[in-house]
Amino acid sequence: MPEPTSRIVNPLATTTPDVAIVGAGVAGGALAIVLRQRGIDVHLIERSNSFRDRIRGETIHPWGATELRRLGLYDLAITQAEAQPQYLWQTYRAREAQTPYHWADDFPDAPNGLGVNHVALQNALLGEAARLGAVIHRPATVSFNRKGGQPLLTVTSAAGDLRLEPRLVVGADGQNSATRAWAGGTARPDPAHHHLGGALIRGLGLQSDRIHQAFFDGGFVFVSPQADDVARLYLVVSSPTAMEIQVSAEPAGRFVEYFRDALPEGTIGPCWESVGPAGFFPNANVPVSIPSSRDVVLIGDASGRNDPSQGHGLSLTFHDVRILSDMLLERDDWPSVPDRFHAAKRRYFETLRQHARWNERQATDTGPEIDDLRARIARSREIDPTAGGFAAIFATGPAGLEVTEEARLHYLGLDLTDDVANVA
Numbered sequence: 001m002p003e004p005t006s007r008i009v010n011p012l013a014t015t016t017p018d019v020a021i022v023g024a025g026v027a028g029g030a031l032a033i034v035l036r037q038r039g040i041d042v043h044l045i046e047r048s049n050s051f052r053d054r055i056r057g058e059t060i061h062p063w064g065a066t067e068l069r070r071l072g073l074y075d076l077a078i079t080q081a082e083a084q085p086q087y088l089w090q091t092y093r094a095r096e097a098q099t100p101y102h103w104a105d106d107f108p109d110a111p112n113g114l115g116v117n118h119v120a121l122q123n124a125l126l127g128e129a130a131r132l133g134a135v136i137h138r139p140a141t142v143s144f145n146r147k148g149g150q151p152l153l154t155v156t157s158a159a160g161d162l163r164l165e166p167r168l169v170v171g172a173d174g175q176n177s178a179t180r181a182w183a184g185g186t187a188r189p190d191p192a193h194h195h196l197g198g199a200l201i202r203g204l205g206l207q208s209d210r211i212h213q214a215f216f217d218g219g220f221v222f223v224s225p226q227a228d229d230v231a232r233l234y235l236v237v238s239s240p241t242a243m244e245i246q247v248s249a250e251p252a253g254r255f256v257e258y259f260r261d262a263l264p265e266g267t268i269g270p271c272w273e274s275v276g277p278a279g280f281f282p283n284a285n286v287p288v289s290i291p292s293s294r295d296v297v298l299i300g301d302a303s304g305r306n307d308p309s310q311g312h313g314l315s316l317t318f319h320d321v322r323i324l325s326d327m328l329l330e331r332d333d334w335p336s337v338p339d340r341f342h343a344a345k346r347r348y349f350e351t352l353r354q355h356a357r358w359n360e361r362q363a364t365d366t367g368p369e370i371d372d373l374r375a376r377i378a379r380s381r382e383i384d385p386t387a388g389g390f391a392a393i394f395a396t397g398p399a400g401l402e403v404t405e406e407a408r409l410h411y412l413g414l415d416l417t418d419d420v421a422n423v424a
């Protein structure tokens with residue numbers, strides 16, 4: 001006798017949480033904590049079995065540290081993920097250490113950034129979310145559907161299949177978001193101008209109370225110290241140079257060479273070791289468009305990726321978590337939240353996106369034209385050190401900044417006459 005094809009052996013269990021968050025990266029973990037602290041019923045679905053180093057954000061600018069404080073997560077980052085406060089920005093030009101910039105002098109309310117291992121931060125946030133009672137499905141896959149117009153997610157894990165019928169689905173599943181695709185959203189990368197690479201090195205012996213940025217002809221190295229004399233090196237170079245380093249025998253060694261050769265002689269000794277992967281990524285911003293929705297909202301990279309060579313991604317993610325959780329907690333009008341949140345995100349994302357584009361050419365281009373542009377920018381900062389407000393973006397974030405053509409010309413010193421700019 002043939003087997004019946006539609007026999008229901010084990011009807012799926014169904015549950016109706018307030019919120020289902022897809023993805024337990026920094027965005028998903030942080031949001032789960034904040035919502036659980038207010039008694040909201042949260043299910044968190046993560047596909048990976050364990051987090052690994054994917055070369056991601058490990059420098060949190062002062063405005064991101066402020067966002068962490070406002071979310072009540074700053075102490076957790078310090079105690080559970082060993083985040084290191086960075087009070088100073090130390091630059092090196094022509095192999096000379098410049099006078100370090102002390103954030104607190106200009107921004108007493110945003111006195112430091114943080115250096116943190118990304119995996120340690122993900123683990124700390126997920127552990128705290130679980131401790132507060134978020135239901136974690138991991139490793140698990142999710143398939144998206146609708147029933148009677150409402151979201152219906154089927155979560156498959158070692159425990160079997162579970163149907164979730166949440167009031168709200170949050171897509172925190174990164175730049176290739178499956179939640180976004182299901183909701184009909186699209187992501188269109190801007191053209192890449194250069195590449196950013198990352199390597200993880202132990203034993204450089206750098207001061208850990210500051211970030212280090214060393215410039216050379218054609219790019220710069222940005223170094224973010226973490227606990228235990230480990231540091232993340234980010235190398236910003238043209239795309240052809242990145243490809244050439246990527247295929248070389250020892251890419252991590254090339255990162256260290258670039259850094260060492262841009263520092264005062266003898267700053268770095270020979271006894272360092274590579275303790276993670278080394279790889280490059282295009283610098284492109286990835287803006288996202290999302291159709292109107294009453295029950296699906298996107299946060300973090302799923303809702304737009306900022307140029308990683310600007311280092312705003314984590315700060316932007318914490319900002320998203322605060323704006324979204326404030327909207328959810330302030331009143332019980334959840335169906336209006338996705339559209340209101342996405343409209344807010346589009347505005348502040350656009351400011352960071354345009355600012356990143358203003359910075360692209362002078363990051364890695366070389367030659368007389370770009371030397372002139374750098375001279376204009378330097379002269380413009382002598383006249384207006386605030387750069388029309390944009391000089392504060394790493395300390396206070398995008399709030400209050402408007403990206404007009406006038407602002408761009410002023411930022412780049414293109415509004416100065418040649419004689420004022422001292423260029424031919």
Ligand SMILES: Cc1cc2nc3c(=O)[nH]c(=O)nc-3n(C[C@H](O)[C@H](O)[C@H](O)COP(=O)(O)OP(=O)(O)OC[C@H]3O[C@@H](n4cnc5c(N)ncnc54)[C@H](O)[C@@H]3O)c2cc1C
Nearest residue numbers: 023025026027047056057059173174300301308312313314
């Ligand atoms: C090279 C590089 C350097 C960077 N440097 C910095 C920096 O110095 N400072 C900074 O602030 N930012 C930096 N960023 C950006 C920063 O890393 C990101 O903005 C941030 O990690 C985004 O977090 P997220 O949680 O939104 O996404 P992700 O970190 O991508 O997390 C998404 C999570 O969702 C899970 N997931 C995905 N799909 C599914 C699915 N279908 N089902 C279930 N789970 C799923 C993934 O496993 C993952 O855990 C950098 C980025 C890059 C690429």
